[in-house]
Amino acid sequence: MKDKIILTGDRPTGRLHIGHYVGSLKGRVELQNAMDYQDMFVFIADAQALTDNFDNPEKVRQNIIEVALDYLSVGLDPSKITIFIQSMIPELTELAFYYMNLVTVARLQRNPTVKTEIAMRGFSNEDQQAVFGSGLPVGFFTYPISQAADITAFKATTVPAGEDQKPMIEQTVEIVRKFNSIYGETLVEPEILLPANNACHRLPGIDGKAKMSKSLGNCIYLSESADTLAKKVMSMYTDPQHISINDPGHLEGNTVFTYLDAFCRQEHFGMFLPEYPNLDELKAHYQRGGLGDVKIKKFLGKILEQELAPIRERRKEFEKDIPEVYNMLRKGSEKAREVAAKTMDDVRKSMKINYFEDKQLIAEQAEKYRQQQ
Ligand code: ATP
Ligand code: MG
Numbered sequence: 001m002k003d004k005i006i007l008t009g010d011r012p013t014g015r016l017h018i019g020h021y022v023g024s025l026k027g028r029v030e031l032q033n034a035m036d037y038q039d040m041f042v043f044i045a046d047a048q049a050l051t052d053n054f055d056n057p058e059k060v061r062q063n064i065i066e067v068a069l070d071y072l073s074v075g076l077d078p079s080k081i082t083i084f085i086q087s088m089i090p091e092l093t094e095l096a097f098y099y100m101n102l103v104t105v106a107r108l109q110r111n112p113t114v115k116t117e118i119a120m121r122g123f124s125n126e127d128q129q130a131v132f133g134s135g136l137p138v139g140f141f142t143y144p145i146s147q148a149a150d151i152t153a154f155k156a157t158t159v160p161a162g163e164d165q166k167p168m169i170e171q172t173v174e175i176v177r178k179f180n181s182i183y184g185e186t187l188v189e190p191e192i193l194l195p196a197n198n199a200c201h202r203l204p205g206i207d208g209k210a211k212m213s214k215s216l217g218n219c220i221y222l223s224e225s226a227d228t229l230a231k232k233v234m235s236m237y238t239d240p241q242h243i244s245i246n247d248p249g250h251l252e253g254n255t256v257f258t259y260l261d262a263f264c265r266q267e268h269f270g271m272f273l274p275e276y277p278n279l280d281e282l283k284a285h286y287q288r289g290g291l292g293d294v295k296i297k298k299f300l301g302k303i304l305e306q307e308l309a310p311i312r313e314r315r316k317e318f319e320k321d322i323p324e325v326y327n328m329l330r331k332g333s334e335k336a337r338e339v340a341a342k343t344m345d346d347v348r349k350s351m352k353i354n355y356f357e358d359k360q361l362i363a364e365q366a367e368k369y370r371q372q373q
Contacts, residue, residue, distance in 0.1 A: 004037040005188075007156035009086065011049040012063035016070040017219035018304070019212035022200035022262045023162030027193065029075045031160060040081040041154050041336060042071060044329075047087045048147065051140040052117075068325050070222050073315035078328045086150065088333035091340035095149035095347060096142075102178045103145055103171070111144055113167045120215065148172040152187045153340040160193040163201040164211065183350035187343075199261035208237030208255045220304070222311050229308060233301040238293045242286075249286040249293075256296050257283065263303050272302040 008024055010016060016025065032040055044067050049060045064085060071083060086092060108114060118136060147168050151159060152175070159169055169192040176187040194201055202211050205218025212219050220232050238256050242249040251257045264279055276282045282299075285291045318325060348354040355361060 002038050005156045006040040006158045007154050009043040009045040011045045012067045013049050014214035015066045015221045019203035025074050027160040043084045045086045051143050072318045073311045082332045082335050084332040084336035089337050089340050091344040092149050096146040099145045144171045148175045151190050153343050155188040156190050186350040206236045245292040246289045248289040273299045
């Protein structure tokens, strides 16, 4: 039985990068094409992006189309799935408001992703001082609650995402359990679907920092030109102790090898580096010494170029008809709204705030006042 409901989203804070690709997008396309689901939703999280970009609506607005084009260029197909814009579904904000009653401030403060994101944006990055200098906006602090609303509004069972999303899904599950225990069985518990390959859970940035992230400016974008792609690969962080070719090299924290773990397939050796039989041998040589960074970077560059070239080409095609992309988003948003509205009806009923549909309430009140007359 096809009972899976799949949902994921991305913030329109920039074009999508290869971290998104291996962490989530690639898996989404595979899921989409396997057709083993009841419904699949992919959305552009503009309302969430505004929680830490509220003073820059233009940035969010401009990036809606960028993310949509990236979706289409990796092969997400609006004839099979629903692609929509978060803020076009007011039910999502409505749901989040009620979920706020079910979460304590202390619980939100313990959310590890919120902790890192606050540190990353608010207090360690001087550029952001103007935004967060006077304190943390409530909207940003509570975004895990809004994310719970996004997931549960569609009764999603499966959320394909990177590792940074684990605490979000855990928090959503807690909200679902609390809601169902207080108001009765209404919401569905989601599960995160991490990529099978460990190296894809949290792809580091080209600077070797923990996570490739639009906000950290350490990305290789999916739409990168061949030229920039090659330059970025050449500038990648490797092993600072590997100074001359003959020095033994380290793999730990070596971004080039992490990317090879994420992207390299056996056939790439035959195509681009026939003198090595496989990745293990390449790694062993690097560790022994005698293998230079330029050689492995060139190899990685060819692999990435082969993966990204068709994406870049497809993007160019979709860029030819921008109004049609907006049209697709409008249609998707209409469909998504219908689904979310049904969940909101269930929620209103469970929470007993469906006054006008509650015939029994009206009858009881009428009876009470009749007796008093
Ligand atoms: P921002 O810096 O604005 O938060 P981001 O680059 O972190 O942007 P998101 O829109 O927050 O991107 O993430 C969208 C999805 O991509 C999530 O499912 C997230 O887990 C996944 N993802 C983002 N970055 C990576 C990464 N470096 N490795 C693996 N998955 C990632
Ligand atoms: Mg993020």
